[in-house]
Amino acid sequence: MKPLNENKIVYIDMDHVLCDYNAGYKAHQEKYPDLKYPQSQPGLYQSLSPMPSAIETYAWLDNxxxxxxxxxxxxxxxxxxxxxxxxxxxxxxLGFEAVNQLIITPHKNLNKGHYLIDDNVKGKGQDQFEGELIHFGSERFPDWESVRKYFSERYPVVDDL
Ligand SMILES: [Mg+2]
Structure with missing residues (x-):
């Protein structure tokens, strides 16, 4: 068990960060070509594919x-x-244990923490988040590899010998 109080709290967004919303939306649109809002039909959110390296990097951060x-x-x-x-x-x-880590909220600023990895810088309280916003998809953090590199450089793990 990790000493929770000493840990840095990292929040990770889903759409466009863990989940490939664009590809899923396109597929859903083809399924419901006559609808103005195909995303209103059941099935879109659970059909999304993970973004490249999202699952591996989630596991790395989680461990x-x-x-x-x-x-x-x-x-x-x-x-x-x-x-x-x-x-x-x-x-x-991400596995059943990760369900325990899932927070669904339209007000991200109300959650206490140190980092928020999000593709949006505002709209759901991202701009008022008390910690550091890791702007996923930006020039600085274009993908999960760049996010992992950032954290691994800032928080090197020294192996116990
Ligand atoms: Mg998003």
Whole structure:
């Protein structure tokens, strides 16, 4: 068991960060070509593929001795299915234990923590988050490899000999 109070709390967003929303939306649009909002139909959120290296890097952060990792995602409030589908996705790709780390909220700023990895810098409280915003998809953090490199340089793990 990690000493929780000493750990840095890292929040990770889902859409466009853990989950490939764009590809899933496109596929859903092809399935419902006549709908203006195909994302309102059940099935989209749980059908999303993981972003490249997302699962591996989640596991790396989760196993890292300095971090406590949580998933911090905003719901599509007009789509009640998305709440349960996000929960299903997390278990499917990250395992049942990760469901315990899942926080669904439209107000990300209310969660205490040190880091928020998110593709949006505002809209759901990201701009008022008390910690550091890791802007996923930006020039500085274009992908999961760059995020991992950033954390591994800042928090090197010294092996016990
Ligand atoms: Mg997002």
């Amino acid at each position: 890292h001795p300095h971090f406590s990792v949580y998933i911090l995602t905003s719901p599509s409030i007009k789509n009640p299915h998305c709440y349960s589908e996000k929960r299903i996705w997390v278990e499917q790709y």
